[in-house]
Amino acid sequence: METSWSLHLLSEILSAFSTDDPDNLRNAVNRVTEAVDAEVGAIFDRDGITCCIGLSPREGARLVELADARPAEVQIRSGTLHTCWATIGKEQLVVGRLGDPFDVEERSLLRAMARSIELSIGLLRAISAERHARDEAHHDATHDALTGLPNRRLVLEGLNQALAREPQGQMQQVVLFIDIDRFKIVNDAHGHAAGDQLLINVARMLRESVRESDLVGRLSGDEFIVISQTATVGAATDLAQRIIEAIRRPIVVAGTELSHSASIGIAFGETGQEAHALLENADIAMYQAKSRGRGHWAIFQESMRAEARERLYLEGELRHAIENGEIESFYQPIYRLSDRSLVGFEALARWRHRQLGLLPPSAFIPQAEASEVIVHIDLEVLNQAAGAMARWQRIDGLADLRLSSNLSARTLNEARLQQRIAGILDSSELAPGSLYLEITETMLVDDIQSTTATINGLRDLGVRLAIDDFGTGYSSLLYLKRFPVGVLKIDHSFVDGLVTNPEDEMIAGAIISLAKALGLEVVAEGVETEDQRRIVARLGSDFGQGYLFGRPQGQKETLRLIEDYASSRRHHSHA
Amino acid sequence: MSESMGSSTTDSPRRWVRVGSSTLPDSQAALAEALQGIAGPTQPKLVVLLASPHYDLAAVAAGLRDGLPDGTAVIGCTTSGEIADAGSLRQSLVLWALGGEGISVATGMGQGDGQGLRQAATQAAYCLERLPQREHTVLLLLADGLCGDQMDVVRGAYDVASLDVPLVGGCAGDDLAMKRTSQILGDRVLTQAVVAAAISSEAPLGIGVSHGWKTASPPMLVTGSKGNVLASLDDRPALDVYLEFFDPPEPVRHDAAAFAAFAACHPIGVRRRDKIEMRHVSGADFLNRQLLTVAEVPQGGLAFLTEGDVDSVLEAAEESFKLAIGGLEGAPPVGLLLFDCVSRRSIFDASNLHEETDLIAATSGGVPMAGFYTYGEIARTKGAGGFHNQTLVTLAIS
Numbered sequence: 016m017e018t019s020w021s022l023h024l025l026s027e028i029l030s031a032f033s034t035d036d037p038d039n040l041r042n043a044v045n046r047v048t049e050a051v052d053a054e055v056g057a058i059f060d061r062d063g064i065t066c067c068i069g070l071s072p073r074e075g076a077r078l079v080e081l082a083d084a085r086p087a088e089v090q091i092r093s094g095t096l097h098t099c100w101a102t103i104g105k106e107q108l109v110v111g112r113l114g115d116p117f118d119v120e121e122r123s124l125l126r127a128m129a130r131s132i133e134l135s136i137g138l139l140r141a142i143s144a145e146r147h148a149r150d151e152a153h154h155d156a157t158h159d160a161l162t163g164l165p166n167r168r169l170v171l172e173g174l175n176q177a178l179a180r181e182p183q184g185q186m187q188q189v190v191l192f193i194d195i196d197r198f199k200i201v202n203d204a205h206g207h208a209a210g211d212q213l214l215i216n217v218a219r220m221l222r223e224s225v226r227e228s229d230l231v232g233r234l235s236g237d238e239f240i241v242i243s244q245t246a247t248v249g250a251a252t253d254l255a256q257r258i259i260e261a262i263r264r265p266i267v268v269a270g271t272e273l274s275h276s277a278s279i280g281i282a283f284g285e286t287g288q289e290a291h292a293l294l295e296n297a298d299i300a301m302y303q304a305k306s307r308g309r310g311h312w313a314i315f316q317e318s319m320r321a322e323a324r325e326r327l328y329l330e331g332e333l334r335h336a337i338e339n340g341e342i343e344s345f346y347q348p349i350y351r352l353s354d355r356s357l358v359g360f361e362a363l364a365r366w367r368h369r370q371l372g373l374l375p376p377s378a379f380i381p382q383a384e385a386s387e388v389i390v391h392i393d394l395e396v397l398n399q400a401a402g403a404m405a406r407w408q409r410i411d412g413l414a415d416l417r418l419s420s421n422l423s424a425r426t427l428n429e430a431r432l433q434q435r436i437a438g439i440l441d442s443s444e445l446a447p448g449s450l451y452l453e454i455t456e457t458m459l460v461d462d463i464q465s466t467t468a469t470i471n472g473l474r475d476l477g478v479r480l481a482i483d484d485f486g487t488g489y490s491s492l493l494y495l496k497r498f499p500v501g502v503l504k505i506d507h508s509f510v511d512g513l514v515t516n517p518e519d520e521m522i523a524g525a526i527i528s529l530a531k532a533l534g535l536e537v538v539a540e541g542v543e544t545e546d547q548r549r550i551v552a553r554l555g556s557d558f559g560q561g562y563l564f565g566r567p568q569g570q571k572e573t574l575r576l577i578e579d580y581a582s583s584r585r586h587h588s589h590a
Numbered sequence: 591m592s593e594s595m596g597s598s599t600t601d602s603p604r605r606w607v608r609v610g611s612s613t614l615p616d617s618q619a620a621l622a623e624a625l626q627g628i629a630g631p632t633q634p635k636l637v638v639l640l641a642s643p644h645y646d647l648a649a650v651a652a653g654l655r656d657g658l659p660d661g662t663a664v665i666g667c668t669t670s671g672e673i674a675d676a677g678s679l680r681q682s683l684v685l686w687a688l689g690g691e692g693i694s695v696a697t698g699m700g701q702g703d704g705q706g707l708r709q710a711a712t713q714a715a716y717c718l719e720r721l722p723q724r725e726h727t728v729l730l731l732l733a734d735g736l737c738g739d740q741m742d743v744v745r746g747a748y749d750v751a752s753l754d755v756p757l758v759g760g761c762a763g764d765d766l767a768m769k770r771t772s773q774i775l776g777d778r779v780l781t782q783a784v785v786a787a788a789i790s791s792e793a794p795l796g797i798g799v800s801h802g803w804k805t806a807s808p809p810m811l812v813t814g815s816k817g818n819v820l821a822s823l824d825d826r827p828a829l830d831v832y833l834e835f836f837d838p839p840e841p842v843r844h845d846a847a848a849f850a851a852f853a854a855c856h857p858i859g860v861r862r863r864d865k866i867e868m869r870h871v872s873g874a875d876f877l878n879r880q881l882l883t884v885a886e887v888p889q890g891g892l893a894f895l896t897e898g899d900v901d902s903v904l905e906a907a908e909e910s911f912k913l914a915i916g917g918l919e920g921a922p923p924v925g926l927l928l929f930d931c932v933s934r935r936s937i938f939d940a941s942n943l944h945e946e947t948d949l950i951a952a953t954s955g956g957v958p959m960a961g962f963y964t965y966g967e968i969a970r971t972k973g974a975g976g977f978h979n980q981t982l983v984t985l986a987i988s
Contacts, residue, residue, distance in 0.1 A: 020861055020862070020863060020892070023811075023861055023890065023891050023892040024862075024863070024891070025890075026890030026891070027888040027889065027890040027891045028890075029890060030815075030888065030889035030890035031888065031889075031890075045745050045974065046888075048973075048974040048975075049973060049974050049975035050862075050863065051863055051973075052862075052863050052864070052972060052973035052975075053973060053974060054753035054972070054973060054974055055753060055974075056974065068745075068748060068749060068752075068974055069748065069752050069753045069974055070752055070753065071752060092754070093753055093754055112973075113753065113972065114972060121863075
């Protein structure tokens with residue numbers, strides 16, 4: 016015997032719910048209404064109609080008003096609407112039919128349908144909550160929490176997929192490896208919250224700079240990635256330039272304007288290439304870009320890989336050298352030109368390599384400057400020299416000897432530089448006033464904002480600054496007024512040309528008189544001949560340094576020089 | 591134009607219908623011939639174009655734009671056979687024109703996609719809001735029958751039309767190729783779309799629907815079904831159940847074309863409150879042993895395998911016509927528009943194909959009539975549903 020029609024229509028309703036269908040409720044209302052040949056079906060709550068078919072919104076609203084009374088008949092424009100009401104959780108279902116009233120079977124069917132909709136909705140909510148939690152977990156596992164960008168895992172996944180596809184036409188996969196210049200300094204100087212703001216801003220800039228089809232990700236810390244497709248090298252470098260310019264725009268974080276820049280390495284992929292290999296290429300190119308200064312891009316070339324390997328090797332060797340005490344301080348004397356008296360020494364790094372012997376700075380300093388190793392070298396040299404100088408100053412009549420020691424850009428940007436130098440002064444018992452820290456003029460001018468804080472910190476210690484290699488122009492001189500600079504060192508390239516090139520003499524003369532006007536002492540570097548000495552003295556330079564006066568020497572030889580000098584001074588004064 | 595394809599002239603000065611048709615193979619020539627047939631006493635308000643898919647539809651639509659006065663709305667679609675005064679046609683072009691002061695028309699369209707036509711039907715139905723409404727209104731819908739669940743066309747249109755406006759129409763065909771159908775609005779040729787004409791009249795409009803199929807099998811539970819795929823009946827593969835029951839000739843068991851021809855006269859019936867609703871079986875998935883239907887056979891429902899014959903189909907045609915005329919409240923009809931399921935046509939052979947249309951022509955007293963063989967019919971007069979299969983839907987204008 017055929018079972019009741021209503022049972023089957025009820026089971027249709029139960030079957031109709033699908034977790035994939037965003038229009039579940041509307042479809043359910045359609046099915047319920049069609050099942051009993053009704054014209055009107057609606058679900059509503061106290062706030063209004065959720066879904067209604069068969070009536071205009073105005074007539075539908077009237078049904079809501081009648082919800083408490085639940086009348087069996089409602090008069091509408093088209094005639095008498097027989098109604099049947101049922102509860103779905105906090106909502107109500109009403110079905111209306113012109114013509115026949117609902118019989119008992121239909122009324123019980125509609126109640127059962129309402130109940131099944133309620134159960135289905137509950138189940139769907141539970142399912143979608145679970146799905147949502149799963150999706151969220153997946154999102155968390157594949158996205159960076161701070162910026163919301165895909166993380167390394169997803170970037171590698173996306174890049175692998177992109178590299179597996181055959182490129183369309185002339186298009187080629189390109190990876191841009193973006194590194195925020197000196198991010199660590201911003202983080203240390205302004206706090207992690209400011210660093211986070213900066214990263215969020217960079218993420219936004221990157222998203223705005225790329226096409227929708229491009230992938231932007233954050234690999235770690237201040238390293239970002241853009242995966243794109245370009246037809247030409249020019250299009251890729253244009254994109255890199257656009258990103259550099261977008262990131263360069265200053266942002267205000269906690270009332271401070273942060274100016275920053277990014278270096279970008281560009282690498283082009285080939286079908287079938289491994290994603291991590293392509294990323295590595297872009298990383299190597301980024302390194303190259305950084306070596307060109309801040310805010311540059313570079314395109315990966317195979318030769319860079321060898322350089323990178325060499326650099327990594329050397330970096331490792333240097334770390335080893337520092338740990339094993341192979342880095343030594345040498346000392347080059349500085350004399351007052353007017354009376355040829357010894358005023359102090361410049362400390363210079365040497366590497367006493369276990370196989371290669373003594374290496375000059377040119378053999379390792381440029382490489383060391385590309386990494387944090389330089390900070391260790393600078394501080395190691397300063398530490399040795401400060402100790403030596405404190406001892407030398409105790410020699411009779413030499414209490415005023417000064418020490419000049421070099422700070423590279425990275426060291427100057429080292430977050431705890433002030434404390435570390437204070438520590439060195441403390442342990443060596445060297446008077447801060449006799450220490451001159453040499454920095455280059457570009458370091459000073461390049462990033463005045465962040466340098467100012469560091470330099471003010473050093474001034475508070477009582478140490479002074481010497482500007483090394485000065486000579487590219489005296490516009491920078493104006494900056495000098497803002498800092499506790501005591502000494503200007505004229506670059507040896509100027510001194511070289513003094514005898515043969517009258518223009519050099521003019522420029523050097525102008526720089527020296529301006530320095531004098533600012534109350535600075537001037538050291539002429541690279542003085543090798545008597546002619547040069549005479550000219551720099553005539554131009555007003557206070558001090559001279561160079562082979563004419565003495566080469567850099569180790570501690571023992573320097574001590575001998577000092578003792579000889581002291582004894583000749585004593586002899587001279589006695590005589 | 592031959593005498594048998596000539597225009598009909600049952601006339602009412604305030605409301606009139608003309609039908610023109612042509613079997614000429616050339617698009618322009620066929621259009622020119624059909625246009626002659628619809629020359630009426632006044633400018634037509636609406637022309638419905640029903641054309642075999644072999645015609646250059648863009649050219650026909652452009653020709654209609656140029657050949658009809660400004661202000662005449664045009665909708666249309668491709669077919670799997672046409673109906674005109676002369677009876678059942680193949681490879682022809684038919685125009686059904688409606689005019690007169692007592693008629694108002696507004697047209698609309700909605701573009702769907704492979705996923706379905708609900709939203710498209712809703713958009714098309716908004717033409718109702720541009721229509722100066724008279725006492726009697728109907729929304730005529732022509733939809734792409736190869737696109738999603740066709741129940742959604744009715745649901746989408748009903749969202750706008752609501753219970754006050756009956757829906758009538760059919761799904762475009764493509765001569766049973768089941769690949770691509772076209773819909774026409776003005777001079778635009780669309781696919782995966784719904785086109786609509788809202789017709790309002792000062793006189794009653796009648797709609798009739800009937801199928802004539804009879805249940806052949808015991809009832810079966812629909813145990814697996816989603817969208818247009820009927821996977822299992824009573825927990826067994828639906829295709830196996832179907833073939834076992836009907837035991838058709840060998841080619842039907844593995845040849846797609848042979849199966850489609852057989853299935854056309856053996857639809858699935860779905861138990862509803864007080865009737866059995868037909869679902870046309872459009873094909874089979876021989877690999878997965880599933881049946882493909884043009885509209886959902888809902889999971890959880892009760893289904894029957896059904897069959898029909900010439901007599902039952904003819905009875906249903908008469909019934910559909912009578913129901914439509916009954917809706918005219920005693921007013922005489924001035925024209926008919928028919929939506930006849932393509933599967934009904936396969937019940938007949940060449941010798942008796944004319945019987946269904948002859949029967950209607952004779953019963954109506956020869957009022958102008960046109961129509962087409964569809965992939966699904968729409969007739970909503972009561973209840974919220976109104977998508978049908980295997981039926982003849984008749985729209986009568988008085």
